[in-house]
Amino acid sequence: MLLARLAQVSREVGAASARSRKIALLAELFREAEPEDVPVVIPYLAGRLPQGRIGVGWKVLGRRVAPAAEPALTVREVDARLTRLGSVSGPGSQAERTALVGELMGAATEDEQRFLVGLLTGEVRQGALDAVAVEGLAEATGAPPADVRRAVMLAGSLQTVAGALLADGPGALDRFRLTVGRPVLPMLAHSASSVAEAIGRLGPSAVEEKLDGIRVQVHRDGDTVRVHTRTLDDITDRLPEVTSAARGLPGGRFILDGEVISFDADGRPRSFQETAGRVGSRVDVATAARAVPVSPVFFDALLVDGRDLLDLPLTERHAELARLVPEPMRVRRALVSGPEDTGTAEEFLAKTLERGHEGVVVKALDAAYSAGRRGASWLKVKPVHTLDLVVLAAEWGHGRRTGKLSNLHLGARTEDGSFAMLGKTFKGMTDAMLAWQTERLGKLAVEEHGWGVTVRPELVVEIAYDGLQRSTRYPAGVTLRFARVVRYREDKRPEEADTVETLLAAHPGVAP
């Protein structure tokens, strides 16, 4: 199959607004694909490379190459070239990668170039990724969408399921079962603004500590232990503590879900930055582990002694977990019977925060483990802080925000009356706010840049954020975590904005 066909379908999918139309277009293409093309066509139309990321970003792509006049590239040839590209390393590799990308782009038509750039950067912007591709695959093969979705969750991979399905038909779906050693997509949580709201929505619940670390899925089969991240990357080699902890448990075959986090000598959780730095260290793990030891803390059991627990209610899964994992290696929790018992949950949240943790996750006791979905039966509750800051600059948006000033540079007042930038945010704006701020900031502009405008520091905006973290990038030595716009405060003058001093005072111990 020609790449040009994929580029064309991708463009049509992007142009269609109805999801059903996108699905139909994908299904049509999947039916057309030869069996040998399927392992490439499916991930490509789901907006991903089968190889995963291959070290090509905007910089390597930067140089414009004259497009080919006629389409000639086949998907298999492109796949082979990208596999080669991904294996280039060592001195001179950057130049070689750039050259290989240049050759590929030179062989591609304009439409194909656009599609390839989207694939390589992970931004196909066609309004369809894995979930829509799954629907398309179901439609193309006549398999029930829910069954295909479940198989993909269990396989942790769309293309694996696609290959089996297109080769052997709907019967092949039965082969995808929960298996030790094969990671499944983890269940995710929604947010709630309070424990009362969460319990109101869920009824009888477990309220669990939310630890600010790295999510892990731990598989053990006898002496073999594998540790996977939320995106199913294998990080076993970086976490010897987790391997030995798993080997020390009484069960021989299990899959557990939990968080890895580092505690200091006093048993207080270290900052996310410290834990993430440790987990990210790959080269000298032993040294990193001595400086920042980590502990696994589990909260769910997906499989124990070969028994698949996914469809059991949380209560039963947790009973299995408690049988297998001793208390200190489990997340603390409180049980609440319902809205009349909200006080228990409030108290547990307060204690959890005192211990230095992020917040809590409220989980419906009767809910199954919905792998790969942001199910409504887990709700996280974290305290939210707000500040009144001043807009210092704004950047032009991309995609659906093209032509709108989107990403705001945020400043807090300093002692000398100037403003210190604390970070940026593009979150929380409605389309109406985007239109308004584009107009308003345009009038306040003092300088135009390619990326946006700097403005007179006059507009005050209320910002919500989850906490403060250290920064080497910003002048105050700190930056906001997960900053988002709440509303503009036209009733406030910039002299009334919050100061760096009060911010640091509100988060003692963060500033360097």
Added chain:
DNA sequence: TTCCGACAGTGGGGTCGCAAT
């Protein structure tokens, strides 16, 4: 008819490893 769950898009900050400077 209205409501709401699921998705995709729009980017944020930090840290590590590697290659280039």
Added chain:
DNA sequence: ATTGCGACCCCACTATCGGAA
């Protein structure tokens, strides 16, 4: 030694579609 880039951790929020209520 320092800098720049890419990958991958953490993530919030809005718009939209389409099925559920």
